Every structure is written in structure tokens, then in C-alpha cells.
Amino acid sequence: MDQSAGSDPDLAGLARGHDLQPIMAGIIAAFVGFAGVFTVVLQGSMAVGATREQAASGLLAICVGQALLSVILSRRYRMPIIIAWSTPGSVLLAATGMVDGGFPAAIGAYMVTGVLIIATGLIKPFGRLVASIPTVLASAMLAGILLGLCLAPAKAVAAEPLLALPVILAWAIVGRIKKIWAVPAAVATAILTIALHMPPGGHTLPSLAPYITFVVPSLSVQAVISIAIPLFIVTMASQNLPGIAVLKINGYDPPLRPIFVGTGIASILVAPFAGHTLNLAAITAALCAGPDAHPHPSRRWIASVSGSITYVILGLGATTAAALMTIAPPVLIQAATGLALFGAFGGALAGAVSSPTDRDAAMVTFVTAASGLSFFGIGAAFWGLVAGGALMLLNRRWRR
Template sequence: MAETEHGTARQAGLLQPVVAGMLAAVVGFASSFAVVLQGFAAVGATPAQAASGLLALCVVQGPLAALLSWRWRMPIITAWSTPGAALLVATGMPEGGFPVAVGAFLLAALLIVLAGLWRPFGRAVAAIPPSLANAMLAGVLLDICLAPMRAVGTMPLLALPVVLAWALAWRFARLYAVPLAVAVAAAVILLATPLPGEALSDILPRPEWVAPRFTAGAAIGIALPLFLVTMASQNVPGLAVLNANGYRPAPGPIFTATGLASALIAPFGAHSLNLAAITAALCAGRDAHPDPARRWVAAVAGGLAYVALGLGAGFAVAFIAASPPLLIQAVAGLALLGALSGALHSALAREAERIPAILTFVTAASGLGFLGIGAAFWGLLAGGALLLLERGRR
């Protein structure tokens, strides 16, 4: 009898982190896949290339998380860069189309590898004031976060149910607010705008090779901001979540591994992989398992679940391609409100750096394009120059 109870306890102990990991994968995918697909489309990807990029992200980030977690016995969750995808939406199609964007993805991945391997470079990146990095991110996010209100003004009967569902879920079950908004949006689209039969006729995702092209404008306007946004808004918070739960992984090997994985999938249309932050909290906290030494199982389970979710990439792309674009943008904007709030809070936290941060924010949000380089870079440059002038005055 005692042996049976002990066996049941062991089974329940394994079930808890497995369920937590699968929940983290479903929440992470449902909360931001629309942003990722919007980003790919904005820089010129065809629906097939967008499906290939989403598939590559899922089938590589899942095993990568499982491998890292098993290797160090820590819940190391990897994810795609949602703020990076929002950056692509704000940047728009580069001259030369999607192959040029893919070249920028590859350069950003190599910068992440460099940050992991070469400590002086990693320290130089860490020396960028967080206020400016977060202000740049907030400027990138602002336009897409306005989409829900634009959708309500343009198509209130379609958009209002989505926004109200998100608001009610945010009040009572915040973790499920964006997935519920996605579900309501899908129901509204199916009821109000029936999809043509051919839209879902071929939904099996296939990897598509995109030969990268390299240009100076994309290197400065896409690759560098993508690298900085990924490091500042994903990798650093991801490490903070692990540290807060008692885990102390060496950041260098993690950056190197995620950078190499990002370089591997870039030619298939995918942008950056990095440490997860929000979904990492689901796997690193007590809810995953009372024993911190067994929470790594949650990360392994979540990684395997991402592989299964990746097989639905073709359906996700086909559904979004046949849906009202503004409504999809509204869902993406709701998904990024939390990121915008956190970025603004961090950008304005230090009084001495507020004006340079605000300059960075408004420049990045302006959509300024100059010399083929997007507004995110110019915002960081403008704010950095003003901060140096202020420090020189002092």
C-alpha cells in the first residue's frame, strides 16, 4: 500500500511540471504568433515564407530549450523575439525585399553569438543605458499598440468583442487574456467574414530556403536594432526571471547557443531566438514543481510541445492571410501592451535620463527613414548623443 502511494506521488510529481511546460508553450504561441507573422509580412515575406519562418522557430526553439534544460538541469525556456517581430512591423520592407531582411536576421544572430563568446563585446552591449534601449523598444511598439483602437474605430462590430474579451480576461485571468482574444477574434472572423475554401486547401508548412542578401542599410537599420531589442527586452529579463527563482546559469553559453540556433534558421525566414521571460516564469516558479531541482522537466515538456505547435504554422498563416488585416493587427497590439508598459516604465525610471529617453522614444516612434536606415537606430543614436551631451555638461 505504501509503495502504491509512493508511486502515485512520483507520477503526480512528474505530471505537474509536464502540464506547466505544455501550458507555457500554448500560452507563448497563442499570445504572439500573430505578431511574428505580421513582422515577416511587413519585411516582404510571402505566406509560404512566413509559414516556413514560424515552423523553423518552433521546431528549433523547442529542442533547444529541452537540450539546455537537460544539460544544466534548469528550466531554460527559449522563445522567439516578440519585440523583434514588432520591430520588423515598424521597419517595413527593406530595399531588396525579404532576402535582405533574412541577411539582417543572420547578422543579428552572429552578433548574439559574439556577445556570448567575447566578453568585452558583451560588456559593451550591457553598457548601453537601459533607459535608451527600453525607450527604443517603446517607440517601436507604439504604432502596433494603437491598432486595437484603430480597429474599434474602423470596424467596431468586429473589434469590440475582441477588446472586451481581452479586458475581462485581463481582469480575472491575465495569463489567458491574449489567448482568449485570439480565440474570440477567430470566432468573429469565421462568423462575419467566411474564409474562402481555397484559403485552407494547403496548410502543411514546408521549409523554404531564402538566400540571404547583405546591405549596409539593413545591417544598421534591421540587424543592429534587432540584436539590441532581443538582448535588452528578452535575454536580460529572461536571466532575471531565472535568477529570481534561484537559478544562476552562465549567460555566455546560452547567448552562444541561441545565436547559433538563430543563424541556423535565418535562411528559412526566421528571426531571432532568445531566452523567454513571461513563459519562463511558468516553468521556473513553484507552480511548475515544489522542488526547484525538478522544474527543468517543465522546460523539456514545453520545448517538445512547441514542435507540435509548429506543425500548425501553415494553418495560422493561411487563416491570418484570409482575415481582415486591421483585426489581426489589433490582436497583435493587445499582445504587446504589457511589453509597451514595461518598456516605458524602465525608460523613464531615472530622472536624469528622461529627456534623452523621450527623444529616443519619439524618434523611434516617428517612422523616420534616412539613408535607408529605419527609425529605431536613429532613435537610439539621437538619445545617446543627447545623453552624452548632458553628461559632458555635468
Template sequence: MPSAATGAAPRRPPSGSWIQPATSGFLGVVVGFASSFTLILAGLARVGASPAQAASGLFVLCLLIGVLAFGFALWRREPIAIAWSTPGAALLIATGLPTGGYPAAVGAFLFAAALIVVAGLWPAFGRLVGAIPRSLASAMLAGILFTLCLAPVRAVAEMPALAAPVVLAWALAWRFARPYAVPLTFVVAAAAILSVAKFPAGLSALGPPALAFAVPVLVPATLGSLGLPLFIVTMASQNVPGLAVLSANGYRPPTGPIFVATGLGSGISALFGGVPVNLAAITAALCAGPESHPDPAKRWYSTAVYGVGYVVVALCTGAATALVTAAPPLLIEAVAGLALLGSLGGALTAALADERERLPAVVTFAVAASGVAAFGIGAPFWALAAGGALLALDRWR
């Protein structure tokens, strides 16, 4: 299958070339899971799920993310990373117990999943996303990455004994063994985590939770107050930025099959208490950027590893939750920030390359980096809207 980034058929990786993408994929699993799994559990609990139902939802989400990511990697030979809807989980926390309780919330999950499938079957949506100028897509990506790339600085200031060796290892590896800078950094960070983590006893009992089938109830009020907003924030704050991240790195996968597949996956997830699944943004940058592999045609290996990693996490959901909880979150963010510095540089270069589009790109970057949210929709969407409006104003005659 040809790669969209190069047009050439992928070749068997030579010896040693798998280390970079494998590390990027594994780091994507750690960052993606650690950064928001507590938000998923809290959101499900807020809409009335029991601890067993919330654990079931998390397990199915991890399993679906792994299967879909691995499937897309084999199908498209592109680094298409899948994630759960973190903005959707935040929306659950803000909404609280809906009318009709947890069964009505599950019905709203199913409704949002059906709308995602409809978006995939609507070609006009794909054309609209494909029309986003590369300068704005790159600027939005830079704004998303900017805050995370500050994490190493904050980590050194707040926990110098743990973070300083990690940053030093990255700098030395970048100078003397650049292709292995991220893998070596992760090894040093893992050693630092092991030195301070307090692991709970009885990890053998922390395997996958029992599946808890959720019987959906369609309550019109909850479909409008939860289902429709859940669809909007998932598309605007996850899928659109995810496509923009891929575009900024030279990949233009077809939107229809992706949305149909993630919509159907979201429907399965809903039946076991899970929020929708969608394209990843920051995780996609880890897998699709130059730090994953110098050759764009080989970066899909990272999402193949990412998919396998999430399946393993699903089978060890309890243990993975306990182990990740024991790690300092800022240190994990610092490793991700170091790995994404190259992507940030590339995104800024592409965003500012066209002098006529430079100011709209700067506006896009500023809004995305601000992290502001309005009407339940995150900054990446508003960044594209602001930059696009300014660009349209400049081109209007």
C-alpha cells in the same frame, strides 16, 4: 537551471498556471508569422528566388525559429524568443536583384550569418549591450509597443462589429478574471475571424513545401552591397532591441551563445533560401512581459509553447499562410496590443523612474515610437543612440 530574473530554480507549474504563458506563446506565433511572412516571401522573390525557393526559405525559417526558441527555453529558463529578420527582408525588397542573381544573394545571406557568429564570439559586444541603462532600454521598449497598443483603438474605429466585442471581452475579463484576460480575448477574436474569413479549398494539399537547396555564390560586390547591410540591420534593428526588451523585463541572458546559435541557424537557413534569424523584439515583449505570467521565473513556458507552435506552423506552412492571410491583419494586431498594455505600462514606469535620466528616456521613447528608419536601420537603434547621446552629454564633465 536558475532563472536570471529571480535566481531561483524553476518549479513545476501548478494546475492552471500554464494557460497564460501558453496563450502568450501561441499569440506570439500568430502575430510574428502574420505580421511579416508576406514580407519574407516578397523579399526573397525580389532577389531572384522562384516561388518554390521562397516557400522553401519560409519553411526552413519557421522550423529554425521553433527549434531555437524551444531550445533556449529549456536551456536558460528565460523567455528568449527568436524571429526572422524582418528589417532584413525589407532590405531585400529595397535592394532588388543583386549582381550575380539569386545564388549571389544566398552567398550574401551566408556572409551575414558568419558575421553574426563572429559577433557572438566577441565578448566586447556583449559587454556593450549589457551596459545599456535600464531607463533607456525600457523607454525603447515602450516606444516599440506604443504603436501596437494603439491598434485596438484603430480596430474599433475601422471594424467596430469585429473589434468592439474583442475589446469588451478583454475589459470584462481584466476586471473579473484578470489572469485569463488575454486567453479569453484571443478566443473571442478567433470567433470573430472565423465569422468573416474565407478559407481556400484544398487545405489538405497545403502542407510543407519541398526543400530547395540553394547553391551559394560569393560575389564581392553583393557581399558588400547586401551581405554587410543585412548583418548590420539584423544586429541593430533586431538583436540589440531584443536584448533590450529582455533587459527591461529583468532578464540578462549571455549574448555570445545566443548570437553563435542564431548565426549558425542563419547559415543553415541561407542554404535553403532563408534570411537570418535573430532575437525577437515585440514577440519577446509578449512572452517576457507580466501578461505572460505574474512570476518572471515561469514566463519561459511561453517561449517553449512558442517554439512548438512555430514547428507546427513550419509543417503546415501552406495552410498557415492561407489561414492567416484570410484574417483581418488589424484585428490580430489589436489582440496583440491589448495583451501588451501591461508591458507598456511597466516599461513607461521603469523608463521614467530616475528623474535624472527621465529626459533622455523620453527622447528614446519618442524616437522609437516614431518608427523612422535611416540607412536601412530601424527606429529602435536610433532611439538608443539618441537617448544614449543625451545621457552621455548630461554626464560629461
């Protein structure tokens, strides 16, 4: 697809005349992307040992990091290259929990993940090795990780029906009108419900000013195996590959080496500030890369820039978001988080069962990753991939 405005002055003028359209598309994409899953990011950080302040710092660091990288890549290559946090990675962190060495070891694992992403861009054999990981197993691992969180809305209704039902109803009703706004509506309803049920004087909010903290990383073998390797796999399989597909579907040829090297370096830089992996966006990229963002492909990169600015503004409210999470009933936050992940869970489950010949191996990966088992301090996500891979190899050799 031609990605320039062309030599026709009329066409170039028409393209520039619609520039308000990509600006609005970027703002909407950023709002939807942030409001839909910021609770997942905060929960993931706190699960591996971050304090509320550190979780807020990580969210702000990620927003700034992805914004700067999105602007640099989009302006350089004149295409809507949207960088985002790894939502599946946050889910993985929430399911993994604390590792030996605490939060500093988790930070070290984030940095190892960044190194692996850089290696994917620089070392072709390593990139081919990553690409050879069966999609059905990566999808099954992600589905297993997501299962527990996606059960949270039902559990919340059983535990606190008066708090959880309005959130679920908002998600269901708004989703029938405009699906993309369903999760933001659920999050907004959860925040309103928290405010309405907060006893007068029952909580004193801390300072809500933007907060940045620095964590000295440490290395732990358990953290590398339990966090870094699964985080790298789910980021590549569930974020980068779909993000590449979105750009290609819309006629772009994304420069993979600069994207991987850039996101890897950015992931390493934000890690000491408690932020985890950065990668290509998929869902928000679809909002900015298609014809709805701009009739001419050469001007859609503007959506990436406006979305990046919006992400920084939203990230400045990370301290407020983290404070609300500590005040709110846990079941309510879990319900909003589970609703935000329904789409990802459905997509992962569909991918896991897409190959009839490998379905048994995918189901072994799924149930093992969902089980929460741990051997030698290594979490279930890694063992699910090992168990499913072993069965897939056995099945294929047996068929031969």
C-alpha cells in the same frame, strides 16, 4: 539555492512524484506563449517582404529551433532554460518594413544578429559593451517601436466596431479573471469572428500542411543597420536580460556563455528557413521556473521539455495561422496584435522613464523611434537610439 533532489531518498521520491505538475506547466506556458504573439511573428516577417508561405515556414522553423535548444540546455544543466522567439524583434521588423535587397537581405540581417549574439558569449569586452547600453534608452526604443501597434485596437474599433469590439471585450473580461489567458482569449475570439464573418465560398483555403521554404540570404548595409543592429539590441535588452533575471530570481545560476552561443548558432540556422532571432524567454520562463511548476527546483527543467514538445506541435499549424491572417480583415489582426503587446509596451515605457535624470534622452529616443522617420534608408529605431544617446552624453557632460 540547492538545485538537486538531494541525497534523501524520500525527498527524491517526492520530487519525482510531482512530475505531472511541470509537464502541465510547460504545456500551458507554450500555449500561452504561442497563442499570445504568433500574429506578431507572422506580421513582422511579412512586413520585411516574406510571402505567406515564407512567414509560415519561419514560424515553424523558430518553433523547432527553440524546442531543440531548450531541451538540450535544460537537460544539460538541469534547470528550466526556456528558449523563445524575439517578440520585440518581430515588432521591430513590422515597424521597419522592406529594406534594400528585399527579404533575402532581411535573412542576411537575421544571420548577422546571430553572429553578434555569439560574439556576446565568446568575447568578454563585446559583452561588456552590450551591457553598457543604457537600459532607459533600450526601453525607450522598444516603447517607440511598440506604440504604433498598440494604437491598433483603438483604430480597429473606429474602423470595424462589430469585428473589433468582441475581441477587445474578450481580452478585458478574461484578463480580469486570469490575466495570463487574456491575450489567448482575444486571439481565439478574433479567429471565431473571422469564421463567422467569412462569406460562404468567399475564400478558398490553400493546403494547410506544414510548409518549409529555403531563402538564399544576401547582405545589405541598409539591412544590417536597420534590422540587424536594432534587432540585436532589443533582443539582448528586452528578452535575454529579463530571461536571465527570471532564472536568478528563482535561485538558478544560468550558464550565460552556452546560452548566448547556442541561441546565436540556432538563430543563424533557422534564418534561411525564414525564421528570425532566438533568445531566452521571460514571461513563459516565469511560468516554468517558479514553485508553481514544481515544489523542487531540480525537477522544473521538465517543464521546459514538455513546453518544447508543445511548441513543435503548435508550430505545425503555422501554415493555417498564416492563411487566416491573409483572409482576415487587417484591422482585426492588428487589434489582436496590439492587445498582445500592451504588457510589453507598459513595461518598456516604465523602464524608459525610470531615471529622472535621463528622462529627456529617453523621450527623444521614444518619439524618434515612434516617428517612423528614415534617413539613408535606415529606420527610425536606430536613429532613436543615436539621438537619445547623443542627448544623454551631452546632458552628462554638461552636468559635470
